[in-house]
Amino acid sequence: MANVEPEDTETTLPRRQLGRLLREARSATGMNLERAAALVQWSRPTLSRLERGETEKIRVSDILALCEAYGLDGKTTAIARGLAEQVPAKSWWHAYGDLIPAWANLYVGLESSAVSLTIFQSLILHGLLQTTDYAKTLDRIYFPDETEDGLDRRVRIRRQRQHLLTRSHLPTEVAVVLHENVLRTVVGDNKLMSAQCRHLADIGTRPNIEIRVLPFRAGFPLGAALPPFTIMDFDPDTPGRKGSDPSQVYCEGYSGSVYLEKRTDVTMFRQAFRKLQEASLDARASRDLVREIARRFESER
Structure with a gap:
């Protein structure tokens, strides 16, 4: 059966990888979306969009704040920062x-x-x-x-x-x-x-x-x-x-x-x-x- 390619999505690979990293980090702490969003003074929908890779404009300072809230080590934080700094494409x-x-x-x-x-x-x-x-x-x-x-x-x-x-x-x-x-x-x-x-x-x-x-x-x-x-x-x-x-x-x-x-x-x-x-x-x-x-x-x- 021939593959039919889906329409291009709005997310891009660096954004989805960043979202996946942060979602897994939050899950590892046992926090739900509401609790994690409150720690960085975000709304639940804002954090949810970020975790799905649907946020186009990302501030590195916000990502670093999340990494600190989740207790991520320096290496993982460096990956998150690098992904956040990629231009969507x-x-x-x-x-x-x-x-x-x-x-x-x-x-x-x-x-x-x-x-x-x-x-x-x-x-x-x-x-x-x-x-x-x-x-x-x-x-x-x-x-x-x-x-x-x-x-x-x-x-x-x-x-x-x-x-x-x-x-x-x-x-x-x-x-x-x-x-x-x-x-x-x-x-x-x-x-x-x-x-x-x-x-x-x-x-x-x-x-x-x-x-x-x-x-x-x-x-x-x-x-x-x-x-x-x-x-x-x-x-x-x-x-x-x-x-x-x-x-x-x-x-x-x-x-x-x-x-x-x-x-x-x-x-x-x-x-x-x-x-x-x-x-x-x-x-x-x-x-x-x-x-x-x-x-x-x-x-x-």
Whole structure:
């Protein structure tokens, strides 16, 4: 069934993320809306709109007052302040080291609440599909000053994220297109890559996961190179949520990430993904190729 994109909403991602952060912080204190609003001399509707991400003009001083009222630590307050200082826009560039620290990892919160993920990767495996060794090898290069304990923590977080694919109740639906580059570019050594490919083939047999390989011979199905991207779709019927978060396109780069939520942007990436799927091997043929590459890595050790 073709996806029909909803009309553009009035809220934007930074505002919704700020609202979610403050709502969760208030809930953790046990305060209701009336009590929390009174602490900062607001009305209940004003705070409610802020928590739903529907407030366009935000004063940083008000956000800091709420953070103090909720007893938030310095790191969380810094995230809230950074989100408050973002200019509302349907396209949002989150630069690492900018107002919002890289360690805040806002993407993870979105990923965990999505009901379906549509993923294209051209060079590196998506974190949800990485083995522990693959993930740690990459992190050791990208974070050269990190301790072994720090690297282990990063990998544990990635493994925790992967549970959304394998949980018994309502696992996330995932459609993936991997360029053949991803499978043949060696991370670590051949033994590691063989194990990684076998993991891909195995997890691709799950009913909620479809993995297709875009072979070299497919060329450029869109006539241009595409960045790695993830489309996140959310459940409109989540209890306690008014309406649905709009679908998001997430494109991660070396120095930062782009979040797109305009209907035209989401539609364009969704159409691009369908073309990539059409040019790819089907799921069974893709698994056969992945296993063949795994055997080749094994034989070349």
